[in-house]
Amino acid sequence: MSNCPRLDLHIPEPASRPGEQSVLGVLVLPEAGETRRPDTLAPEPELRDLPFGLIRVLDDAGRAVGPWQPSISPDRLRHGLRAMMLTRAFDERLFRAHRQGKTSFYMKSTGEEAIGAAQSMVLGRGDMCFPTYRVMSWLHARDYPVTEMVNQIFSNAKDPLKGRQLPILYSARDYGFYSLSGNVGSRFGHAVGWAMASAYKNDDKIALAYIGEGTTAEGDFHEALTFASVYHAPCILCVTNNQWAISSFSGIAGGDETTFAAKAIAYGLPGLRVDGNDFLAVWAATEWAAERARANKGATLIELYTYRAGGHSTSDDPTKYRPADEAETWPLGDPVERLKQHLIGLGEWDEERHAALAEELDQQVRAAVKEAEAVGTLGKSKPPVSEMFEGVFKEPDWRVIEQRRELGV
Amino acid sequence: MPTMNMIQALNSALDVKLGDDPDTLIFGEDVGYFGGVFRVTDGLQKKHGLKRCFDAPISEGGIIASAIGMGAYGLRPIAEIQFADYILPAFDQLVSEAARLRYRSNGEFWAPITVRSPYGGGIFGGQTHSQSPEAIFAHITGLKTVIPSTPYDAKGLLIAAIEDDDPVIVLEPKRLYNGPFDGRHDQTLRTWAGLPEAEVPEGHYTVPLGKAAVVREGGDVTVLAYGTMVHVAKAGIEDAQVDAELIDLRSIVPLDIDTIVASVTKTGRCVILHEASRFGGFGGELSALAQERCFWALKSPVQRVAGWDTPYPHAFEWDYFPGPARLAAALQRAMED
Numbered sequence A: 001m002s003n004c005p006r007l008d009l010h011i012p013e014p015a016s017r018p019g020e021q022s023v024l025g026v027l028v029l030p031e032a033g034e035t036r037r038p039d040t041l042a043p044e045p046e047l048r049d050l051p052f053g054l055i056r057v058l059d060d061a062g063r064a065v066g067p068w069q070p071s072i073s074p075d076r077l078r079h080g081l082r083a084m085m086l087t088r089a090f091d092e093r094l095f096r097a098h099r100q101g102k103t104s105f106y107m108k109s110t111g112e113e114a115i116g117a118a119q120s121m122v123l124g125r126g127d128m129c130f131p132t133y134r135v136m137s138w139l140h141a142r143d144y145p146v147t148e149m150v151n152q153i154f155s156n157a158k159d160p161l162k163g164r165q166l167p168i169l170y171s172a173r174d175y176g177f178y179s180l181s182g183n184v185g186s187r188f189g190h191a192v193g194w195a196m197a198s199a200y201k202n203d204d205k206i207a208l209a210y211i212g213e214g215t216t217a218e219g220d221f222h223e224a225l226t227f228a229s230v231y232h233a234p235c236i237l238c239v240t241n242n243q244w245a246i247s248s249f250s251g252i253a254g255g256d257e258t259t260f261a262a263k264a265i266a267y268g269l270p271g272l273r274v275d276g277n278d279f280l281a282v283w284a285a286t287e288w289a290a291e292r293a294r295a296n297k298g299a300t301l302i303e304l305y306t307y308r309a310g311g312h313s314t315s316d317d318p319t320k321y322r323p324a325d326e327a328e329t330w331p332l333g334d335p336v337e338r339l340k341q342h343l344i345g346l347g348e349w350d351e352e353r354h355a356a357l358a359e360e361l362d363q364q365v366r367a368a369v370k371e372a373e374a375v376g377t378l379g380k381s382k383p384p385v386s387e388m389f390e391g392v393f394k395e396p397d398w399r400v401i402e403q404r405r406e407l408g409v
Numbered sequence B: 001m002p003t004m005n006m007i008q009a010l011n012s013a014l015d016v017k018l019g020d021d022p023d024t025l026i027f028g029e030d031v032g033y034f035g036g037v038f039r040v041t042d043g044l045q046k047k048h049g050l051k052r053c054f055d056a057p058i059s060e061g062g063i064i065a066s067a068i069g070m071g072a073y074g075l076r077p078i079a080e081i082q083f084a085d086y087i088l089p090a091f092d093q094l095v096s097e098a099a100r101l102r103y104r105s106n107g108e109f110w111a112p113i114t115v116r117s118p119y120g121g122g123i124f125g126g127q128t129h130s131q132s133p134e135a136i137f138a139h140i141t142g143l144k145t146v147i148p149s150t151p152y153d154a155k156g157l158l159i160a161a162i163e164d165d166d167p168v169i170v171l172e173p174k175r176l177y178n179g180p181f182d183g184r185h186d187q188t189l190r191t192w193a194g195l196p197e198a199e200v201p202e203g204h205y206t207v208p209l210g211k212a213a214v215v216r217e218g219g220d221v222t223v224l225a226y227g228t229m230v231h232v233a234k235a236g237i238e239d240a241q242v243d244a245e246l247i248d249l250r251s252i253v254p255l256d257i258d259t260i261v262a263s264v265t266k267t268g269r270c271v272i273l274h275e276a277s278r279f280g281g282f283g284g285e286l287s288a289l290a291q292e293r294c295f296w297a298l299k300s301p302v303q304r305v306a307g308w309d310t311p312y313p314h315a316f317e318w319d320y321f322p323g324p325a326r327l328a329a330a331l332q333r334a335m336e337d
C-alpha cells in the first residue's frame, strides 16, 4: 500500500430514521416567487440555473406571488381542487377495500394529487400522458368514470381491462392515459417515441411522461433523455421526487449529489424544479414546457418536488424506515389545503363549501364502490375465463386455441 | 434442530456467509435498512454493517453490472433483484457479460456472482410479479440456475451458489416463502412448521448444485418438477392414485441428467410439470432429453403440464396456475397409453 489515504466505500444514508426527529422541516428551499421565469423560447444555455431553484407560486398564506403566476379562472381552480379531493377520497376508500379483502393490492397518491390534476388540465385532449401508478388525479381531473376504476381494482366481470392487470394499472386511451406497466420506468422512452411520431407527422400533439425519482436510476430514464435531446422530441419528462422509493431515500438514486432537474443539463435540455404540492406552480411550469414543445423547441425535464405522505403500497409500512412524523414536517404542506386556502383568499371558496364537497365526493366514491361490489370483488366475480386467452395476438394462434380448448372454455 | 420457513433459511444462509467470508456483500433494491420487501435480508445490515448489506438504486442493469465488476475484482457479491420479472432490464449484463466473462478472457476474469430473486405466481401479483423466467436463463450457456423447493434446500443451495465461482441465479419460489403450497388455493394456508424439510441447521452446510432429489419413489411414471411445482406434484400424484416417482430437479443448470435418465428408464413414462408458459419452456428441453436418452424405454409420449401461453393474468391466476388436477389428468393420460 502507498501513503495515499485508503479508499472507503460510501453508502448514502438518510438524515433520520424511525425513532429520530425528522429533518425535513429544516430544508432550505427557495421562497415562493423567488425563482425567475425566462421566456419559453429562451435558449437552453441561458436556463442552467433553473434546476437548482424551485418554482413556487403559492406562499405560506396561500397567495399567488412571483413571475410564475398562471392565469387560471376560479372555475378551473375549483375543478382542480375537486379532482384532487376526489383522488384523496378514492384512495382512502379503496385502501380500506384492500384491508377488507376486496382486492389484492392498492397504491395511494396522498400528497401528490396536485401533479396529475394540474397537468391533466393543462394538456390537451389529443396529447398523451405516460403515467405512473401515482398520478390517478390525471383521470379524476378528466372525469373518468369512478365505477370503472373500481371495477378494474376488483378485477370483476366489468373490469375494463378484463382481469388481466394488477389493480390500478389502468389504461384509458380516450383520456390521454397510456397503459400502465408494472415495470417502473419502462414507458419513459415510449413517451419520447410517441412525441417523435407526432413531430414526424407534423401534428400538434405532445407527450408527457412520469418517472419516480428512484426510477431515474434505470437506464430507461437516460435513454429517453438522450432520444428526447437528439430528436428535439416535443415532450415533457417529469420526475416525481416524493423523497422515497419504497424504503430507499432519494440519496440512493443520487439525490444527495445534485437535483433531479439538473440531470437535464448534460442532455442540453431545460430542467425545471417545481414545488409539486403547489397546484399553481405545477400548472405554470407545465404550461411553460408545453408551449416550448409546441413551438418545436423540444423536451423539458421537470422535477416535481413533493412528498409521499402514505406508504408505498398496501404491502408497505413506512414507519419501519422513516420517522413517523416526517409527513407532518414536510415544509411544502398539503396540496389540497394549499389550493383550498388560495381559493378562499380569492373569495371564491369557503369552509362550508369545502366540507360539502368533501362529503359529496365521499358519497360519490361510496356509491361507485357499492356499484362495483354489486358486480363483485376480487375472486367473487371475474370476466369469462376465455378472456385469459384473448389479446395475446391480434388473431389467436394454434397454441392459444388448443389451450383454451384444453381448459374447456 | 431449528425449524425455519424459507425466508428464514435464506436469511440464515446469507448470515452464515457474511460471517465467514469478508469478501461477500449483499446489495439490491430495499435490502439494506429495511431488509428487503420479502424480509430475506432482515437484520443483516444491522448485524454486519452498512457496507456488507446495502440498498441499490432501482437499476437492475446497474446492479448486475456492478456485481460483475466486484466479482472481477475478487469479491463474492450477492445481488437481489426484487422480483424475477425485473431481471429483464439486466438481461444483457447476465447474458453477454456474466455468462461469458471467463470464456472470453481465457480465464483471466470471471464473475463469481450470485443473483437472488423471488419468482413465480400464486400471490395475485399480476403479470409483472408472477413470471417464471428460468427457461431463458437455461438457454444461455455460462449461467447456472438453482430453484429450491424447501427451506433446507434453499439454505444449502444458496450457500453453494455463493461459494461457486460461476454466476449463479437463485430463483426463490415466493409462494413457498412462508409454507408449502400444493395448488389448492381454496384451502387454508399451510406453514412449514413441523415439516422435516423445514429442519434447517444453524451453521454452514451446502446442497450441491446439479444434484436432483428423489422426493418420492415409484415404479410407473416419473414426474419432473422444481420449485412450487414439487408440492403441486405431490398433490396431483395423490389425486391420480398412481405409483409415480417424483424428482425435484433443484437446479436446472447444471442438470442432474443421470437421475432423470435412471428414473425414466425405470418407469418408462414421464410427465413434466412447471409453472412457466409451456411453449419454449424448460419442459421442452426435459422432454427432448427424455426422448433422446430413454426412447426405447418409453411406453407413452412424454407429457408437459405448464402455464398457458399468455401473460400471467391477475384475475385468472388459478386458471393459469397448473394445479394438481391438471397434473393428475396428465398422469392418467400417460398411464393409458
Ligand SMILES: Cc1ncc(C[n+]2csc(CCOP(=O)(O)OP(=O)(O)O)c2C)c(N)n1
Binding pocket: A134, A182, A183, A184, A211, A212, A213, A214, A215, A216, A240, A242, A244, A245, A246, A308, A312, B029, B058, B082, B086, B089
Ligand atoms: C423494473 C422494476 N424494478 C423494480 C420494481 C419494484 N418497484 C416497484 S415500485 C418501486 C419503487 C419506485 O420508486 P420511485 O420511482 O421513487 O416511485 P414512487 O413509488 O416513489 O412514486 C420498486 C423498486 C419494479 N416495479 N420495476
